[in-house]
Structures are given as C-alpha cells and as structure tokens.
Amino acid sequence: MLDEDLAELYEVPTGRLNEQVKRNIDRFPEDFMFQLTEDEFKNLKSQNATSSWGGRRKVPSAFTEHGVLMLSSVLNSKRAVAVNIQIMRIYTKMREMLMTNQEILVKLEQLERKVDGHDENIQVIFDYLKQLLNPPQEPRLRIGFRRKDEQD
Template sequence: NPDKFPSTYMFQLSKDEVEILRTKISSTNYSAKSRSLPYAFTEKGLYMLATILKSKTAINTTFAIIETFAAVRELKRELVELHKEGDKEEKHSKMQHFGEILTNIVMPDLETTETESSLELNFIIGKIKHSVKRVKR
C-alpha cells in the first residue's frame, strides 16, 4: 500500500544503518546480496500500519489513536468555548474541564501513588494550570 505511506511515514535505511541493524539484531533477514535497501517506518508510519494490520495489538493501537484524536478535537472545542466565556465562575469551571481533558491526553497512564502532578500552559487568552492527584490503578 505505497499510497498510504508518504515520505514522512517511512524512509529508506542507508548501507551503514543496515550494517548496524545486522550486527545488533541477529534475526534480521536482510541479505547482503539484496539490491535495494530496506525501509523503516516513522512514528506516523507505525500508526498508519496499525490501521492496516489485523492483529490484536494493531487493533488496540488503532483504538488508542482514534480515542486520542477525538480527545484532541474535544480539547479544541473546549478552548474555543473557554475563549468565548464571559462569566468568571463559568470560565474557571471550563478551565478546570479543559485541564482534565489535556491531562488525560498528555498523561493518560500516569501511575503514581498519592502524588500531585501539575500541567501549566500559556495561551494567548490566558494561562491554564491544572493539578491532578491520581492514585495507582
């Protein structure tokens, strides 16, 4: 499926990189007699690959990508609403909700024991600081 993998999704390894790969991983099936150099996927390419493959891991990765994308879209909507809000109390409530969404995107699997984490962002409309206290799952 070359149409699904533009140049920013994969790249061709150099001869030196292939040699390093062959010395580091003994199970590499790349033959020295091969006429072309192999390709490697970038992070974006791996995500695209996950949408094509049918393994359980690939399916779970695709679900995670979709969930993150939906959360980012919600974050965008929340930021627009926050910018429009005039009421101080309502704005504070929306900032809190915005911070929760952002924390779940940036630190979804935070596993700590009874500690607080802070996330602070500066936007044109103001500064948002959000503290989260999470307990180990």
C-alpha cells in the first residue's frame, strides 16, 4: 500500500506518517517498505488523475503487509493505537490456535508411529470415524392419526 493510502487509513497526514517512518527507519527494512522508482512513480501518475496544482511531487513509499503492521506501532493516532491493539489480539489468538493444532499434529504423528504397517487397523479407525461423523438415522415412529388403510 502507498503511504498516502495508509495515512488515510490511520487518520494521520501523509507528511506525519513519512516523518514517523524516517524517525523510526530501523523498524522498516526493505521487506517492510520501499520507495517507488521514478519510472513506477511516472506510471502511477499517468494512471491517476492529477489536481490542478500537479498532484504529488515526491516519490511515494510503498509498504508490505509487515510495514503496514509496523506503522501501527510507530504512529500515535487513536486509529493506529486501536489497530495495533487489534493486531496484538489477533496474533495471540493465532498463536493459541497454532499451539492447539501443533498438539494435535504431535498426537497424530505418535499414532502414526504406533500403527505403522497396520493398514487394516487404520481402515477400521476410519470406518469408526465415518460412523461418528454420519451416525445412522433411527426410524422415527409416526405419530398422529392414521387412516384405516395405513399400517403402523
């Protein structure tokens, strides 16, 4: 995303965003943020309508997803703080989910080692799992009145 789009998203002026990036440049390695080349900038300008004063004069910065996340920690707008808090909550939730999945994977690997070479046993396990996922439906008793020609 371009710096001006992110400034709008985080509700700060573009100049303020770029100022904070320069003050915290060590937090923005090349895989987080980069400057567009002059050719890319010319191409960008040719694709967008410009204002009467000529539009943007400085080459914009582009941010990767990591740069977008880092911006939320260096900006001090209410929106940036809220985004940063939400990011931390999401990462915590993702870590919990990964740990849970990791435990399941470890148990599956242990099970795989135990039943290695027991294809028939594995097939039985899968059959039971299928039965658990799709239990047979018991016939339901009809309730209510029946005509004389109907059976129970």
